[in-house]
Amino acid sequence: MKNIAKTFALIIAVLCTPFVQAADTGKFGNLDYERARWHPIHFQPAINEATNEDCLTCHQDILQRKVKEQSPAGVKASESLAWYQTLGVYEGEQETFHARHLTTPIAKDLMNLQCNFCHQGNDPREEAPNNLDTNASGFTLRKMVDPEETCLRCHGRHNSEIMGIPGSWPDTKAMFGNSCTMACHVAIRTNRHQVSYLNADAIEKAAAEDPDTCYGCHGGRQWYRITYPYPRHTWPGDSGVVPAWAKDRPTESEERFRLK
Amino acid sequence: MTEAKKLDKEQVKQAVKRRKQVTYAPVQPEEQLGFVHNNVDCIGCRACEIACKDKNGLAAGPRFRRVQYIEGGTYPEVYAYKVNMSCNHCAEPACLPTCPTGAIWKRADNGVVDIDSTLCIGCRRCEAACPFGAPQFDPSDGLVKKCNMCIDELEAGRKPYCVMACMMRVLDIGPIDEIRSGEYDTKAIGPGEETTRRVKGLANPDLTNPSIAFIPHSKGKVD
Numbered sequence: 001m002k003n004i005a006k007t008f009a010l011i012i013a014v015l016c017t018p019f020v021q022a023a024d025t026g027k028f029g030n031l032d033y034e035r036a037r038w039h040p041i042h043f044q045p046a047i048n049e050a051t052n053e054d055c056l057t058c059h060q061d062i063l064q065r066k067v068k069e070q071s072p073a074g075v076k077a078s079e080s081l082a083w084y085q086t087l088g089v090y091e092g093e094q095e096t097f098h099a100r101h102l103t104t105p106i107a108k109d110l111m112n113l114q115c116n117f118c119h120q121g122n123d124p125r126e127e128a129p130n131n132l133d134t135n136a137s138g139f140t141l142r143k144m145v146d147p148e149e150t151c152l153r154c155h156g157r158h159n160s161e162i163m164g165i166p167g168s169w170p171d172t173k174a175m176f177g178n179s180c181t182m183a184c185h186v187a188i189r190t191n192r193h194q195v196s197y198l199n200a201d202a203i204e205k206a207a208a209e210d211p212d213t214c215y216g217c218h219g220g221r222q223w224y225r226i227t228y229p230y231p232r233h234t235w236p237g238d239s240g241v242v243p244a245w246a247k248d249r250p251t252e253s254e255e256r257f258r259l260k
Numbered sequence: 261m262t263e264a265k266k267l268d269k270e271q272v273k274q275a276v277k278r279r280k281q282v283t284y285a286p287v288q289p290e291e292q293l294g295f296v297h298n299n300v301d302c303i304g305c306r307a308c309e310i311a312c313k314d315k316n317g318l319a320a321g322p323r324f325r326r327v328q329y330i331e332g333g334t335y336p337e338v339y340a341y342k343v344n345m346s347c348n349h350c351a352e353p354a355c356l357p358t359c360p361t362g363a364i365w366k367r368a369d370n371g372v373v374d375i376d377s378t379l380c381i382g383c384r385r386c387e388a389a390c391p392f393g394a395p396q397f398d399p400s401d402g403l404v405k406k407c408n409m410c411i412d413e414l415e416a417g418r419k420p421y422c423v424m425a426c427m428m429r430v431l432d433i434g435p436i437d438e439i440r441s442g443e444y445d446t447k448a449i450g451p452g453e454e455t456t457r458r459v460k461g462l463a464n465p466d467l468t469n470p471s472i473a474f475i476p477h478s479k480g481k482v483d
Contacts, residue, residue: 067381068381068402071378072377072378075381077360082359083284097384097385097387146463155389223357223358224352224354225466225467225469226464
């Protein structure tokens with residue numbers, strides 16, 4: 001019986017071999033691993049035009065992989081919450097990092113993240129960014145993205161000091177009726193989230209229902225100890241006076257994220 | 261079974277609501293240990309990497325310690341140096357608050373950011389959050405693992421395997437404050453050399469305040 005199973009496995013392996021060596025990657029043709037690795041889509045400027053579908057043609061495993069139901073020591077995923085997952089707007093079971101940012105309902109509702117929002121390409125020859133490369137290499141000495149230009153936008157510290165509120169948002173939110181949009185931001189910085197990687201209208205709607213939506217991305221999901229220097233767009237009633245903390249901030253979003 | 265799952269999560273959320281919502285408060289250790297690496301004198305032999313793999317039983321994929329070769333320039337002005345990092349045992353680690361199971365924690369005595377991978381469910385958030393690439397996904401068992409500065413060696417009064425394997429003595433550990441101030445007696449810092457927090461290509465150290473200092477190459481200095 002064992003021999004039959006072994007023979008069957010061998011036949012399957014032999015039949016599948018051509019697909020392993022050169023997968024049919026749709027519009028990219030039949031590429032083996034090395035050829036695919038050097039495809040222009042992995043480099044600037046072509047990567048800027050890559051769609052999620054293009055990337056997922058080969059990298060679909062990032063969405064197929066699931067978290068374990070339980071850890072080797074028996075900790076159940078269904079009973080676990082990270083620090084920031086106690087926010088009211090966190091929902092659903094534990095998911096992998098990529099699924100949480102691309103396919104969960106809240107991600108699809110509030111964001112429009114594309115693979116190339118984070119992945120700006122890198123040269124497979126270089127283990128580290130070339131010091132003489134004057135182009136924005138978009139990766140650091142660690143991996144293929146620069147967290148300061150990607151993750152920090154929504155995983156930075158809540159900058160309560162510059163807002164003139166007496167303490168951190170969790171400490172003071174009751175004082176402001178537990179609402180960012182009603183308390184101050186009904187008039188201040190009203191030109192918000194007008195970028196291609198966010199769904200501005202959906203964010204406004206969700207924020208009106210639950211202020212944790214605002215806090216979630218502005219401190220509630222803090223990974224890092226600094227804040228992201230968001231562009232300082234003007235708003236109706238803006239005095240035009242630039243405070244010291246905003247002196248070097250841009251007044252427009254980056255070109256690649258502007259709404260056309 | 262599905263009902264039971266929902267009930268458990270609801271119980272957790274209700275328990276959380278009763279408490280005030282706070283963000284993660286970083287552990288303030290009695291002493292923060294950190295690494296120092298001399299980018300100039302490192303010959304890139306990777307003995308530290310192999311010693312680390314040997315100690316931790318790692319296959320070819322995961323690299324707790326990574327010697328990175330930086331080469332460039334045009335003749336006659338060419339250059340090459342190495343930047344060598346493992347986990348930087350940050351003062352405010354980004355990996356820690358992302359972990360849903362409490363598998364990562366910071367030690368209060370020496371500031372080592374430790375991990376118990378038997379608690380890991382493989383969500384890989386820590387891997388994404390770390391600006392320095394420390395947490396490593398092991399595809400053989402679907403778990404994330406990382407450097408814990410050979411905590412067992414530290415507790416036995418010895419230095420980590422990577423440091424002990426460094427034949428050039430360009431890699432060392434010590435109290436990071438003393439390393440940065442130049443008070444720490446180590447072969448990794450030569451006479452007249454000064455350490456820096458950042459070298460070219462490194463993610464912004466302000467993100468997490470990593471416990472590492474470098475002796476930078478002239479081409480790796482950040483202006």
